[in-house]
Amino acid sequence: NAGVTQTPKFRVLKTGQSMTLLCAQDMNHEYMYWYRQDPGMGLRLIHYSVGEGTTAKGEVPDGYNVSRLKKQNFLLGLESAAPSQTSVYFCASRFWKEDTQYFGPGTRLTVL
């Protein structure tokens, strides 16, 4: 069981470039989440999904898009990266009957 995995681990982008972060989970969880973590700000929810084909906005969705085409994968896209999107991004998943969210190892993104 790999749990929650994230690809890539590190990425440097130039302003205006686009990229997609991939989150995969092998626990058959229905719910998946994307957070960003900034120093002194805790974890803030970007988007989430309650099942395959569904997505919803979280606390800080602007500048991001997501897709959940397969139950095990949740993609986070940045169409036109900005320096304000420099952050560490975490994906998480949970079983619908339980409260515990399981986090991936994170992706450190720098936008120059």
Add this chain to the structure above:
Amino acid sequence: QQQVKQSPQSLIVQKGGISIINCAYENTAFDYFPWYQQFPGKGPALLIAIRPDVSEKKEGRFTISFNKSAKQFSLHIMDSQPGDSATYFCAASMNYGGSQGNLIFGKGTKLSVKP
């Protein structure tokens, strides 16, 4: 009303001492209060959690104390060890009203346990 306020931002404790981290919330609809532990370069992991129907939950050296009337909860780490050095996040969620159990996190406390 959706905020969870955590204090202190950082904490230094001697080995064997007690570490105490506090959180306060406003929304009385919250019904699940977890603490997550995060080591440098890793993702957060659930440490311990409580629901408002109990005032205390203990797992090993870790205890959550919950005060419903004051809308506060705290994490106590007894006999703190250098291996406990990490960042701790409190969080809260509610499982109705369309929030789908989404967690609202505090801003974190960086704990350093000195040998």
